[in-house]
Amino acid sequence: MKLATWNVNSIVARLPLVLKWLEAAKPDVLCMQETKCIDEKFPAEAFAEIGYLSESFGQATYNGVAIVSRVKFEDVQRGFTNDELNAQSRLLAATIGGIRVVNVYIPNGQAVGTEKYAFKLEWMRRLRAFFDSHYDAGGRVLLCGDFNVAPEDRDVHDPNLWRGRIMCSEGERSSLEHLRQWGLVDAFRLHNSADKEFSWWDYRAGAFRRNHGLRIDHVWTSNSLAGDATSVVIDRAPRSWERPSDHAPVIAEFE
Numbered sequence: 001m002k003l004a005t006w007n008v009n010s011i012v013a014r015l016p017l018v019l020k021w022l023e024a025a026k027p028d029v030l031c032m033q034e035t036k037c038i039d040e041k042f043p044a045e046a047f048a049e050i051g052y053l054s055e056s057f058g059q060a061t062y063n064g065v066a067i068v069s070r071v072k073f074e075d076v077q078r079g080f081t082n083d084e085l086n087a088q089s090r091l092l093a094a095t096i097g098g099i100r101v102v103n104v105y106i107p108n109g110q111a112v113g114t115e116k117y118a119f120k121l122e123w124m125r126r127l128r129a130f131f132d133s134h135y136d137a138g139g140r141v142l143l144c145g146d147f148n149v150a151p152e153d154r155d156v157h158d159p160n161l162w163r164g165r166i167m168c169s170e171g172e173r174s175s176l177e178h179l180r181q182w183g184l185v186d187a188f189r190l191h192n193s194a195d196k197e198f199s200w201w202d203y204r205a206g207a208f209r210r211n212h213g214l215r216i217d218h219v220w221t222s223n224s225l226a227g228d229a230t231s232v233v234i235d236r237a238p239r240s241w242e243r244p245s246d247h248a249p250v251i252a253e254f255e
Contacts, residue, residue, distance in 0.1 A: 001071075001097050001254045003029040004235075005144040005217055007105070007200075007247035011035040011066065014245055015043055021238050022050060027251060028070045029096055031103035033146040035064035042066060057092040065092040065103050065145070072096075080130055090123070091130075099225065099254075100135060104145040112169045120148070124175040128182060137183030141222040146200075146247065148216055149176045151186065154195040155215035167216060185226040187219045187252050192232065199234050200247045208239055219252040228254045 004027040008014045011032060022030065035042065035058050042056040047068045057078040058064035067073070074095040079087055093102045104127065109120035135141050149172045153159035162168040180186070188197075198213030207213060219232055232252045239248045 001029065001099065002027045002251065003031070003101070003142070003144070003219070003254070004249045004251045005031045005033070005103070005146075005219060006238075006249040007033040007146040007217060007245060009034050009245040009247065010037070011043065011064075012037055012041070013243070015046060017238060017241055017244065019046060019050065020241075021235075021249065022047075022052070022068075025235065025249070025251065029101065030068050030249075031092075031101065031144050032066045032068070033064070033103070033105035035066050036061055037064060055092060055094060057089045059089045063089045063105060065089060065105050067092055067094060067096075067101065067103055069094075069096050080126055081134075091127075098140060100139065100141045102131075102141070102143045104143065104147070106146065106148045108148045109166050109172070111166055112164065112171070117166070117169075117171075121171055121175050124172075124179060128179045131179070131182045135222075137222055138224055139222060140225045141184075142225060143184060143220045144218060144250075144252075146216060147176065147218050149173060150214040150216055151176055151218075155198070157196060157198065157212045157214070162214070167214060180220070183222055184220040185223060187221050187226060187229045188215075188232040188234075188250065190226060190229060190232065197234060198248075199250055201239065203246055217247055217250050219250055221252075225254070230255055 039056045044054040052068040056066040077093040090105045107120040110116035156162045199217035201208040201213040235249045
């Protein structure tokens with residue numbers, strides 16, 4: 001299976017780019033974040049025309065997650081089971097080809113010390129509790145998406161500049177480590193040890209051209225699935241296209 005994750009920053013605005021990329025890269029599964037549209041407006045027909053089934057969990061203007069797949073979906077779940085009515089659309093899970101795929105858009109958090117930062121840490125705690133109550137670490141489980149956290153200094157273009165700031169703070173990294181300890185493996189790091197490999201670059205100040213980015217988009221797997229991963233790469237090419245998302249796809253291949 002070839003699976004990719006990509007924060008598309010509005011599926012309506014980026015649909016031509018996403019379709020172009022799917023035709024070129026040909027993943028079996030694409031997990032998307034920040035789709036920014038309600039389910040009724042999700043362009044399922046456009047994906048069907050090129051051979052992809054769709055599942056969406058969206059909301060107007062903000063957030064939203066979706067999965068498109070050449071393989072049928074089973075046991076689809078939208079959001080946490082204990083979510084309140086009108087909770088933010090940030091989690092979509094389904095079993096695809098025998099793998100439990102959990103696609104998430106972890107909150108950005110705005111700035112350290114704010115209410116949105118506290119919400120982010122709480123959301124990450126809830127995600128760990130969700131894994132504890134729903135999945136077995138010995139199973140074939142995959143967590144992917146925009147985590148909005150760079151796990152290590154080598155995932156940041158300038159660690160001194162970013163130290164203590166949002167996406168790199170100790171609180172976020174500790175929360176992410178707590179999630180990892182459920183029994184997850186950063187699949188990218190199984191195959192790539194290099195520093196300065198990024199998946200997000202700000203639109204401002206020529207960040208992409210200067211490679212001033214962060215690695216905040218991830219594919220993590222249970223230990224039993226990690227051994228089947230043959231490669232994990234970041235495809236920088238779409239970030240250079242006209243009117244791109246500020247994120248690049250991350251592609252993982254499994255035997």
